[in-house]
Amino acid sequence: MKSLILKFLCFLVIMFGILNNSPSQATELTGAGATFPQPVILAWAYQYYKQTKVKINYQGIGSGGGIRQAQERTVDFGTSDKPLTSEELRKYSLIQFPFIIGAVVITYNLPGLKNISLNFDHKAICEIYLGKINNWNDPYLRKINSNVKLPDLPITVVRRSDASGTTWLFTTYLSKACKAWKEKVGAGTSVNWPVGIGAKGNPGVTNYVKRTPGAIGYVEFIYAKQNNLPMAKLLNADGTAFVKPTIKSMQSAAGNVKWKIEKDFFADLTYQPGKTSYPITGASFVLLPVDKPKAKEVTKFFKWVFEKGDNIAKGLYYIPLPDNLVKLIYSYWEINKIKP
Secondary structure (H helix, E strand, O other): OHHHHHHHHHHHHHHHHHHHOOHHHOOEEEEEEOOOOHHHHHHHHHHHHHHHOOEEEEEEOOHHHHHHHHHHOOOOEEEEOOOOOHHHHHHOOEEEEEEEEEEEEEEEOOOOOOOOOOEEOHHHHHHHHOOOOOEOOOHHHHHHOOOOOOOOOEOEEEEEOOOOHHHHHHHHHHHHHOHHHHHHOOOOOOOOOOOOEEEOHHHHHHHHHHHOOOEEEEEEHHHHHHOOOOEOEEEOOOOOOEEOOOHHHHHHHHOOOOOOHHHOOOOOOOOOOOOOOOOOEEEEEEEEEOOOOOHHHHHHHHHHHHHHOHHHHHHOOOEOOOHHHHHHHHHHHHHOOOOO
């Protein structure tokens, strides 16, 4: 009798294990936030699921939404291109760490100039977004693009309508580079725009620019790349050269940043010095509620990202984090007791 009972209990244990590992019981993680890193997160999630059967559901709703949902505990992790201060993190019992580096580019739709990278300095961008330059044939634009015949065409300014880390990067750059912008508008995930048509997310701005002759907008590099839109060369912070957005120019900008655990990796990569530094380089950050039951599953996913996701990131024109920064992040996880 005892042996029959023992066999029955073993059977139940085996069946429980099988059911627990069935697809219906598979681990799922929910994330939401920045559209800046959305393409690479989705690509990582696809490969991660193939290897682990752990599903990552990610919604690109803008950095403002990612911050809010992490604070409200409605997701397992949020993402933002605007880092939070240590004080803000402590207020909501969050931690943060960077996970990818990319760039915001100036893109435009000019018939006949599809393959031309125009030159823009901070004055030109500032005055376009303040509404002071409103035609592509403006004398100042002609001056800094003397080798290009610019059309007599009104400029349609496109900007984000939602709270956005891409906007934070763009307006932080402008606030550093242009005194008039800093005094009249300032930096933030949402600002009081003097001019422009609002569109939601990087995809929204990209699509509006793509279908509107004369439009100009700011988007994450991959969105312009995937849609075959031109990208401007921007004057560097040193004022010595117009720099293309490339992996090398983003790495040059990122190389100036000193990441610190004590500051919860708070860092601003925009308008960094250096002849080859692209001026609107930025990082995306994970905002993690440490009290969520799946916090270690989230760090397990990002550990996989750091160790196996580099080629996917490079293929989508993002910059993986350097090894020394990844080691710091692992130490940070250990300090916060969420190392997988």
